[in-house]
Amino acid sequence: MFARALRRASNDAIARTRARGYKVAVLGAAGGIGQPCGLLMKMNPLVTELALYDIAGTPGVAADVSHVNTAAQTKGYAGDGELGAALKDADVVIIPAGVPRKPGMTRDDLFAINGGIVKGLVEAIADNCPNAMINMISNPVNSTVPIAAEVLKAKGKYDARKLFGVTTLDVVRAKTFYAEKAGLETAKVDVPVVGGHAGITILPLFSQATPKASNLSEADIDALTKRTQDGGTEVVAAKAGKGSATLSMAYAGALFADACLRAKNGEANIVECTYVESKITDAAFFASKVTLGRDGVDTIHGLGSLTAYEQANLDAMIPQLQGEIKKGIDFVKGA
Numbered sequence: 001m002f003a004r005a006l007r008r009a010s011n012d013a014i015a016r017t018r019a020r021g022y023k024v025a026v027l028g029a030a031g032g033i034g035q036p037c038g039l040l041m042k043m044n045p046l047v048t049e050l051a052l053y054d055i056a057g058t059p060g061v062a063a064d065v066s067h068v069n070t071a072a073q074t075k076g077y078a079g080d081g082e083l084g085a086a087l088k089d090a091d092v093v094i095i096p097a098g099v100p101r102k103p104g105m106t107r108d109d110l111f112a113i114n115g116g117i118v119k120g121l122v123e124a125i126a127d128n129c130p131n132a133m134i135n136m137i138s139n140p141v142n143s144t145v146p147i148a149a150e151v152l153k154a155k156g157k158y159d160a161r162k163l164f165g166v167t168t169l170d171v172v173r174a175k176t177f178y179a180e181k182a183g184l185e186t187a188k189v190d191v192p193v194v195g196g197h198a199g200i201t202i203l204p205l206f207s208q209a210t211p212k213a214s215n216l217s218e219a220d221i222d223a224l225t226k227r228t229q230d231g232g233t234e235v236v237a238a239k240a241g242k243g244s245a246t247l248s249m250a251y252a253g254a255l256f257a258d259a260c261l262r263a264k265n266g267e268a269n270i271v272e273c274t275y276v277e278s279k280i281t282d283a284a285f286f287a288s289k290v291t292l293g294r295d296g297v298d299t300i301h302g303l304g305s306l307t308a309y310e311q312a313n314l315d316a317m318i319p320q321l322q323g324e325i326k327k328g329i330d331f332v333k334g335a
């Protein structure tokens, strides 16, 4: 179903604009997210070259995915020595490299190991595909995106329009939970989710959800908000030590990468919630609705009118978000 929708959306884009093919690189391509995400990108008609990179295991993954009868030429790259070739002139780089949570951990507990992994990968992006749109999935996203920004700045290659924290899974979850609770058709539901990607920094704006549900109480909205904020933890607990969300994340990652590709290809009016450098709050990076264009961020939209409940949640998250952003910046600057 998704593949058909993805193909239809991209085919529409192709019909409306002069299509060209794009190179997509997936870093961490042998992992739980990387494998299905690589498959979904192989099915995207806007992709003509697919580079699957990991520290190991990618020859097998690439051989497997390459047999899918779609256009993207697929190649595996393994180990540091092949990272440059994997990234060379990529248009979009998707980064799900790093360790996932185990029960009892916060995303921030992944900082020490994933911070170093992301830093090294983004240095290679700066050297090999400085114009690529970067889709950061590796956690803690609230800090890995500022890490990437500082690395790119240090290399003189930072373009804030092209660096995205992928928060699409929060939107996917909010839509699913809201549709279920309100008895609405899931595919027709939209819910903006703003802030960041960890605990209370995830803020679904159910007051702006469409279609409007008239049957939800304040207690329902509070429960839906908390379930969205804890969606990742719900999966971590259910997997009981075997990692975190992979399949729903691969789906969400492929949706966001497809939006980037369609925007690159000239399709208009592409709006996604994503975590970017932003001035709409006191946090230097913030997820909100963003219109994407050929060069990445085109317009960062404001938050619209919030309920008192949403405003209180927004006020409460800012200090945590600011702290996690500072941690990422300090990590690169050595403070």
Ligand SMILES: NC(=O)C1=CN([C@@H]2O[C@H](COP(=O)(O)OP(=O)(O)OC[C@H]3O[C@@H](n4cnc5c(N)ncnc54)[C@H](O)[C@@H]3O)[C@@H](O)[C@H]2O)C=CC1
Binding pocket: 027, 028, 029, 030, 031, 032, 033, 034, 053, 054, 055, 056, 096, 097, 098, 099, 100, 101, 110, 114, 117, 120, 121, 136, 137, 138, 139, 140, 141, 166, 167, 168, 169, 170, 197, 243, 244, 245, 246, 249
């Ligand atoms: N943004 C979001 O909404 C979400 C983010 N995540 C995050 O995505 C990350 C990956 O999760 P999974 O795929 O489940 O983990 P995984 O452990 O299954 O896969 C990670 C892959 O990264 C690879 N890797 C490690 N160091 C690398 C390096 N230097 N270069 C390239 N690849 C490297 C590993 O070899 C492994 O194949 C985690 O940090 C997780 O927390 C997970 C779900 C949702």
Ligand SMILES: O=C([O-])CC(=O)C(=O)O
Binding pocket: 100, 101, 107, 139, 169, 231, 232, 233, 235, 236, 244, 245
């Ligand atoms: O919860 C985790 O650790 C993985 C993640 O970011 C998510 O599923 O939203």
